[in-house]
Amino acid sequence: MDHQWTARPKPDRVEWLERRLEFSNYASNRDFLDRLNDFCEQQGRFPDISFGRTYVNITLRSENEGSPISEEDYAFATSIDGLI
Amino acid sequence: MDHQWTARPKPDRVEWLERRLEFSNYASNRDFLDRLNDFCEQQGRFPDISFGRTYVNITLRSENEGSPISEEDYAFATSIDGLI
Numbered sequence: 001m002d003h004q005w006t007a008r009p010k011p012d013r014v015e016w017l018e019r020r021l022e023f024s025n026y027a028s029n030r031d032f033l034d035r036l037n038d039f040c041e042q043q044g045r046f047p048d049i050s051f052g053r054t055y056v057n058i059t060l061r062s063e064n065e066g067s068p069i070s071e072e073d074y075a076f077a078t079s080i081d082g083l084i
Numbered sequence: 085m086d087h088q089w090t091a092r093p094k095p096d097r098v099e100w101l102e103r104r105l106e107f108s109n110y111a112s113n114r115d116f117l118d119r120l121n122d123f124c125e126q127q128g129r130f131p132d133i134s135f136g137r138t139y140v141n142i143t144l145r146s147e148n149e150g151s152p153i154s155e156e157d158y159a160f161a162t163s164i165d166g167l168i
Contacts, residue, residue, distance in 0.1 A: 026130065030121065037114065046110065050134035050141075057134075 005060075005077050007069070014069040016061040017077050021084065023054045032056060035083050045076060089144075089161050091153070098153040100145040101161050105168065107138045116140060119167050129160060 007014040023029040033049075033056055040046050048059040060077055062069050091098040107113040117133075117140055124130050132143040144161055146153050 026125070030125070033121075037117075041110070041114065046137035048134065048136045050132065052132045053130035 004081070015066065016059055017069060017073065018060075019058045019077070019080075021056045021058075023056075026053050029054050029056060032083065036080065039079070039083055043076065043079075088165070099150065100143055101153060101157065102144075103142045103161070103164075105140045105142075107140075110137050113138050113140060116167065120164065123163070123167060127160065127163075 005017045005019045008016050008018055021032065023032065029051065033051055036049070036056070036058075045063070047061070050057045058080065060069075060073060060080075062073055089101045089103045092100050092102055105116065107116065113135065117135055120133070120140070120142075129147075131145070134141045142164065144153075144157060144164075146157055
């Protein structure tokens with residue numbers, strides 16, 4: 001698991017993972033965002049994403065509301081790291 | 085000005101505009117998001133946007149941090165309405 005992801009709300013009770021990515025310019029930001037969207041569409045998995053000109057925040061919740069993050073969720077987060 | 089935008093923090097002191105859009109499916113959500121991104125890129129104007137599978141939230145701040153929303157900002161918001 002890449003340490004860039006933050007486990008929330010608490011390390012011993014993880015219900016979602018968060019990561020913030022910052023890019024040097026809009027073009028790289030938009031390129032990552034488009035590839036992330038394509039990947040999520042392909043996986044049929046839709047994290048909450050917020051972005052501006054040069055940042056992307058990703059919030060990955062468990063697929064079963066309120067249940068803890070699973071190995072599968074961690075694997076999905078690691079796949080997203082592979083898009084950077 | 086389309087009433088769907090909410091003036092924040094207060095109607096008599098507007099520093100940003102917010103709008104939430106919901107779509108019936110992912111495809112329409114993604115289509116709008118891509119057109120919104122293209123339009124923002126074309127205008128060189130980058131609101132804070134958050135989205136999930138079937139929603140898009142747009143937060144439009146004044147271009148000059150802390151100053152009130154201008155007529156130009158309202159016009160930009162109205163142009164975004166035209167993309168829906």
